[in-house]
Amino acid sequence: MKGSTARAIVLAVLAATACAPRSVAPLKVLGRWHEVSQGETVDVVADRYGVDPEALAELNDLPRTGAIEGREEIFVPGAGDDPPGTGAPPPRPVAATASKPGADGGKIIGKCGAEGRPCFSWPVDGKVGSTYGPRGTKHHDGIDILAARGTEIRAADDGVVVYSGDDIKGYGNLVLVKHDGGIITVYAHNDRNVVKEGDTVKRGQKIGEVGDTGSATATHLHFEVRAGERPRDPLLYLPTKE
DSSP, rough: OOHHHHHHHHHHHHHHHHTTTTOOOOOOEEEEEEEOOOBBBBHHHHHHHTOOOOHHHHHHHHHHHBBBBSSSSEEEOOSSSSSSTTOOOOOOOOOOOOOTTGGGGOOOOOTTTEEEEEEOOOOOSSSEEOOOOEEETEEEOOOEOOOOOOEEOOOSSEEEEEEEEESSSGGGGEEEEEEEEEEEEEEEEEEEEETTTTTETTTOOOOEEOOOOOOOOEEEEEEEEEEEEEEGGGGGGGBOOO
16 A cells, blocks of 8 residues: 555554553554655665665565655655664564474474563464574564464454554555553464454454465464564464474
8 A cells, every 4th residue: 555545544543542551553563654755766765774675675566776666655664763773772682492393393392481471372273384583684573374274363362453454565464462561463464354453352362364465475374472562582472382
């Protein structure tokens, strides 16, 4: 979705959640909208916000070279209100202590409950096909859980839906749920969402169905856990999975 239409939707989402208890700006969790100036290129915008230009181009369906044309705004993933290098430095990342798929006979070892972390439930029944962390020159901010189209997606814990929609191309149908302690769980590439902004959901409640919308190349759930709007390894919040 582009330009003034996208901006109107984002503002509507923010207005809808502004009065909710412990409300957040839902899309700020994932990034921000950038107003395109004449002659700007993907490289220029990526350099300003310190993001990967290839990821920026892919997310917004833009050519990798040349001036950005026909777009009033583009979405910058993971960008705050100021370019990197201003303000306080980011906190040190939490070390990933979960095993990779295939280790320990296929067992995925979680560390939920340690160091005060909550213990969420698995949002989908399926194998973890991709874990959190570096993936080539990019960083994978969550885990991908492989499952068939239409598989039930469940809320990882009690919370409030702060976003449900498909405004960000790369994420497809997307649901964000806010939980106690300022933690937000992210459910992306859904075939469809069955909740709306402002809904209160219970742990294990159906919130959508697995699909391959957005930039997904296979049917799966892309699942993230964000604490203080920063991504954390979801396996640190999930119980051990055989």
